[in-house]
Amino acid sequence: MLLKIRQFITLSSLTTSEAMRQPICLILAISSIFLMALIPILSLHQLGESGKLVRDSSLAIHFLFGLLISGYAAGMALTIEMKSGTASAVLSKPVSRELFFLSKFAGIAMLMILYSSCAFISELLATKALSQAYYMNTPIAGLLLGSPFVAILIAGFVNYRWKRPFTSQAFLALFVILGLSLCIALTIQPDAQADHPIEWRLLPASVLITMALCVMTGVTVGFASRLPLIPTQIATLLIFLFGLMSDYLFGRHQDTSVIASFFYTLIPNWQHFWMTDALTGGGHIPWSYVGTTSLYACVYLCAVLCLGVLSFKYSEVK
C-alpha cells in the first residue's frame, strides 16, 4: 500500500510538472491574470456597478481560462502519453493502470488548484483596485499588472542562472509574486476617501469554480482514456456547453420526461458552481452551500473516475 502511495505521488507530481512545462498552459495562465489586471483599468469610467463588473468579469476569466487549461492539460496528460509511448514505458514498470489513470487526474487537479490560487489572488487584487467608479487604487492595480511581468523576468533569470525550465518556473514565480502582492496589498493603509477592504467573500465563489475545474478535469481524463486528443476536446466542449444549459434543456422537463431526467443527472450542471449573482449587493455565498456543492462534485467525480478507470483498465496500450 505504501509503495502504491509513493508511486501515486511520484506520477502525479510528474504530471503536474509536465503540464506546467507546457508553454500553452503558461500562456493561458499569464493571459488570464493580465486580463484580470486590465479589467479595473477598462472599467474605471463605468457608471455604477463597476465593482460588480470587475468581480463578475474576473471570476468569468478564472472559469473560462481554467476550463481551457484543464481541457488541454488533461487531454495531453493521457492522450499524448499513450500516443508518444511514455505511458507504455511507465506501465511496463510495476504500476497498475488504475494508479496510472488516477495519478494523471490528481496531477492535473493539482495544476488547477495552483492556477485557481493565482486567479483567486488576482480577483482579490482586481476588486480591491477598483471598488468604486472613478476611483482607482493605483498601487494595487500596478502590483497586479506588474506581477506577470515580474514572474517572467524571474523565470528568465532562473533559467539563465540555474538552467531550470522556464515555463514551470514562471508558473511557480507567478504564484509566489501574486502571494507577495496580496501581502503588500494587505499592509497598504486604506485611502480614507473610498477604499474598500479586501473582498474575502470571493473565496467561496472561487472555491466553487475550482471544484468545477476539477470536475471538468475528471471528465476530460475519462474521455482521454479511450479517445484521441481532438475527439476528447470536442466531447469535453459538448459536455461543457450542455452542462451550461442543463437547467434549460433538461432541468425543466425532468419531472415529465425520463430521458430529460437521465441527462440532467448525467451531465454536470455548471450553474451549481457559478454563484456570482449571490455576491451582488454585498451578499455572501453560504459555506453550507459550498459544502453541498462539494458533495455533488465529489460524487460526480467519483462516478466519472470509476468509469475512466474501468475504461482504461481494459484498453490496449500500443
Add this chain to the structure above:
Amino acid sequence: MSSPDSIVVANGLTKVFKDFWQRPKVTAVNGIDFEIKRGRIFGLLGPNGSGKSTTIKMLLGLLHPTAGELTVFGQDTSNVANKSRVGYLPEESYLYPHLSAPETLDFYGRLFDLDRATRKLRTAQLLDMVGLNDIGHRTLGEFSKGMARRVGLAQALINDPELIILDEPTSGLDPLGTRQVKDLIIALARRGKTILLSSHLLSDVEDVCDEIVILFNGKVCARGLVDDLLKEQSQVRFTVPNLSPKQVQDALARLRDICADDPVVDHPQRNLEQFFLSAVRDAQQTGVTQTGARASEHLADFLSTESDT
C-alpha cells in the same frame, strides 16, 4: 513445454487487433509457441510487421492476448508485481522530454520504490555505464536519438532486473555504441540475466543471441540455437597461418586427393564493424576531446550476478 528454469513460456499465443466495431482487422500474432530459459539471450527476429513488438507488449501486459497462454516467471502477464523483475527498453525511446537524464532515472527508480541513496548510486553508475555521466542537466528533448537510446537502456536496468526485454536496442546508435550495447548484453547474460532481444538487424542478433525464433506474418517460421541454425554442415574450413604460394599449391594438391570438389583458398577478411572500431580506438588514443556520449567499457557495479538474484 515449460520447465522450472523457464522464465517466459508462450503456448498458442494469438493476438487479433479489432476495428471500432470489434470486427477482426489484423492477426498480428498467430498461435506461436516459445520458451525462454534462465540466463539465455533469446532473439526474436522477423521483418517489419511480423509480430515482434506485439509479442513483447503482450509479455509486458500492455496488450491482452486474444488466445493462448503467456506466462512470465510462471505468472500471468497481468500480474503487476511481477514487473519489478523485468526491465524493458522500448523500440522508440519513450522518455519524458522535459526531464534530464538523472531526473529520468530517478523517476523510474521511484516507481520501483528504491530509496534515495540507492537511486542516486544507481543513477551515477548507469550514466557512467552508458557514457552519459558528463551530460549534466540537459533535458532529453535536446538529446540525439542515440543518446536518448542510452538513457532508455539505463532506465531498463535501474531495478537490476532478472529478465531484460530489449526492443531494437541498437536502433539509432553509431557503430561504437552498437558494439558497446552488444558487449553489454553479453556481459549481462554472463551475470545470469535472461535477455529477450527483438531486432531486424541480423548481425546484432548473430553476435549475441544463443537461441532465436524467426517470425513471419505472425507465425514462427524457424527456431533453434544460433550455432546450429547457421552451421554449414556440408562444408569444412581450415584456418592456418599465411603460407607461401608453393605451400598453398601443395596443400591444394593433397586436398584434391581427398575430396572430389575443388577446394577454395582465400585470405580471411575483417568485417567493416571491426575495422571501424579499431580506427575509432586509434583516434581516441590521440586524446581528442569528445562531446556527447562517451565510450564506457564496464557494467554498473550494482547489477547483480546470478548467485545474488
